[in-house]
Amino acid sequence: MAANNLRHALFCAVVTLIISIPILGLNLEAEGINIILTGAKTSTYIAIVLAAIAVFVFQAYRDSIMGLLGKLPNLNPLADKEPMEQSKRAKLESWILTGIIVLALFWPFVVSRGSVDLATLVLIYVMLALGLNVVVGLAGLLDLGYVAFYAVGAYTFALLSQYTGISFWMALPIGALLAGLTGMTLGFPVLRLRGDYLAIVTLGFGEIIRILLNNWTTLTGGPNGIGGIPEPTLFGMEFGRRVKEEGNTSFHETFGIAYSGEHKVIFLYLIALVLAVITALIIRRFMRMPVGRAWEALREDEIAARSLGLSRTAVKLSAFTIGAFFAGFAGTVFASKQGFISPESFVFLESAIILAIVVLGGMGSQLGVILAAIAVTILPELAREFSEYRMLIFGAAMVLMMVWRPQGLLPMRRIHITLNKQE
Amino acid sequence: MSMLVLEDVHTHYGKIEALHGVSVEVNQGEIVSLIGANGAGKTTLLMTVCGMPQASAGRVILEGRDITNEPTAQIMRSGLAIVPEGRRIFSGLTVEENLHMGGFFNTKSEIRKSQTHVYELFPRLKEREHQRAGTMSGGEQQMLAIGRALMSRPNMIILDEPSLGLAPLVIKQIFEIIGHLRDEGITVFLVEQNAHQALHLADRGYVLETGKIRLHDTGKNLLENPDVQNAYLGG
Numbered sequence: 047m048a049a050n051n052l053r054h055a056l057f058c059a060v061v062t063l064i065i066s067i068p069i070l071g072l073n074l075e076a077e078g079i080n081i082i083l084t085g086a087k088t089s090t091y092i093a094i095v096l097a098a099i100a101v102f103v104f105q106a107y108r109d110s111i112m113g114l115l116g117k118l119p120n121l122n123p124l125a126d127k128e129p130m131e132q133s134k135r136a137k138l139e140s141w142i143l144t145g146i147i148v149l150a151l152f153w154p155f156v157v158s159r160g161s162v163d164l165a166t167l168v169l170i171y172v173m174l175a176l177g178l179n180v181v182v183g184l185a186g187l188l189d190l191g192y193v194a195f196y197a198v199g200a201y202t203f204a205l206l207s208q209y210t211g212i213s214f215w216m217a218l219p220i221g222a223l224l225a226g227l228t229g230m231t232l233g234f235p236v237l238r239l240r241g242d243y244l245a246i247v248t249l250g251f252g253e254i255i256r257i258l259l260n261n262w263t264t265l266t267g268g269p270n271g272i273g274g275i276p277e278p279t280l281f282g283m284e285f286g287r288r289v290k291e292e293g294n295t296s297f298h299e300t301f302g303i304a305y306s307g308e309h310k311v312i313f314l315y316l317i318a319l320v321l322a323v324i325t326a327l328i329i330r331r332f333m334r335m336p337v338g339r340a341w342e343a344l345r346e347d348e349i350a351a352r353s354l355g356l357s358r359t360a361v362k363l364s365a366f367t368i369g370a371f372f373a374g375f376a377g378t379v380f381a382s383k384q385g386f387i388s389p390e391s392f393v394f395l396e397s398a399i400i401l402a403i404v405v406l407g408g409m410g411s412q413l414g415v416i417l418a419a420i421a422v423t424i425l426p427e428l429a430r431e432f433s434e435y436r437m438l439i440f441g442a443a444m445v446l447m448m449v450w451r452p453q454g455l456l457p458m459r460r461i462h463i464t465l466n467k468q469e
Numbered sequence: 470m471s472m473l474v475l476e477d478v479h480t481h482y483g484k485i486e487a488l489h490g491v492s493v494e495v496n497q498g499e500i501v502s503l504i505g506a507n508g509a510g511k512t513t514l515l516m517t518v519c520g521m522p523q524a525s526a527g528r529v530i531l532e533g534r535d536i537t538n539e540p541t542a543q544i545m546r547s548g549l550a551i552v553p554e555g556r557r558i559f560s561g562l563t564v565e566e567n568l569h570m571g572g573f574f575n576t577k578s579e580i581r582k583s584q585t586h587v588y589e590l591f592p593r594l595k596e597r598e599h600q601r602a603g604t605m606s607g608g609e610q611q612m613l614a615i616g617r618a619l620m621s622r623p624n625m626i627i628l629d630e631p632s633l634g635l636a637p638l639v640i641k642q643i644f645e646i647i648g649h650l651r652d653e654g655i656t657v658f659l660v661e662q663n664a665h666q667a668l669h670l671a672d673r674g675y676v677l678e679t680g681k682i683r684l685h686d687t688g689k690n691l692l693e694n695p696d697v698q699n700a701y702l703g704g
Contacts, residue, residue: 343559343570350557354573355545
């Protein structure tokens, strides 16, 4: 037993050495036109050896270390909490949600411009995560290319504004519809796939869209992206110092106040807030409708759901389309907020982050997903001081989370539907 | 009048033919049992009726309508209900929600009526109304699966191995319920490995062997048939 453990630990340590020595210990340096191989500093080698020893010690005493961790219940405040009563929890949840919205309404007027900007980004992620929550959390379809629909929404607005001068308010529904349509088109062929296979195909689709945007230079400008995307207007009032489009007035002149760059930021934030609330409400509505129950039934047991006469394609397609629709929504807001978009913004990492938000928040739970979106967007910002290590900290937080609370922050409380008893 | 007719049905999984021309007839109001060993094609036959996979040759006729090439969802909404093998209840949903899923395409008042009816048939389910279905015993889950199938008010119900993995006493209870369904006018097509009980209950029976119907007779005659006794009833 012990010998086995030691052998395993030794193996792990050797693997650590094999992996880290070439990666960290050898440097390629350019000398003239040649590239020469040089060794790293002695301190690096010492660090590698120390790391290997650490791996060895951990693997050798893994059982006792993990056992010790398990005996620290105080570290996990949620370990043995009784689940709250359903009705009580439902009430509490809606109170918390209302609280968040009210707080969010006043937020931009008390904090700095940078914070408002960040908060807008959080709201965009809230929209994205709520949309993906339908696909992954409710319908149980693992979509790794969600960012593609986000890109479709953003590029729809960017391209339309460049070629036809469309305004934000016109682009918003068009971008969302087009993203939804893309979702439907992709959905038809791939939704007969299940689990891992679906994940791979959607992953590929996400990359195809990004590469397409990158290489179709004549239309999308390729890696240079598209700039000059207009900001939203409020009933024909613009937020810039000078009016750009004829027929519009400027916000500060209409109200007779001094121009401030903050107006624009706050306005964008409020738009994002309203759209995020609308997204949450619409999806909440869907969850209570028969289609919401059909999503869950199909996630729980596909054969059973089909035996009841549910059409697999229709149910999956509806989830996929609705998810894509809201990604398009978020994409349009994103394009408007940035004023400039390029394929850089729609890499796979984005899909992964949105998925992480959904999983962290608790699949299917709206409040959980909203809280997770806030945490995941703000945490890396707060950890900015640690610069290079912030992704490491982020990763560690995720691992701890999955160890202690694999079901997510606030696991989904199923909406209970009862028939009104008549007479 | 025939409820369900299979005429010389062939079914393929890819290139492999699983059913080599099967003809079965189920008349309205009777219980028909289909027995056969593992791998004889019993489940394939049922799935062919449901349209997944669809028959590659032959015809499937439900209440006079040719459903051979209809999509599964459409077949399952036309007065036919199936209790799939292994129960396949929605374990995360409560008993009541499971039942409501069964009546997905019905109106609320119809659901309410069927629900009361199911609770009359299975008082046990009423007791567990708000319990998560996955936490119930196997027998209760089977009752729920049958109850869920009944929620769509079917004219015909297909049961795939309802006795699978259940205690003898529970099996007896389930078979009593199946007999009761016939008394209510529901046609029952029963697929079983538990040949003794299935034939005992059935008006007629079919014996399926490697994708072909080997025997076809009344339930009673099949029970007394020496070949059937040797092969399926333990001699």
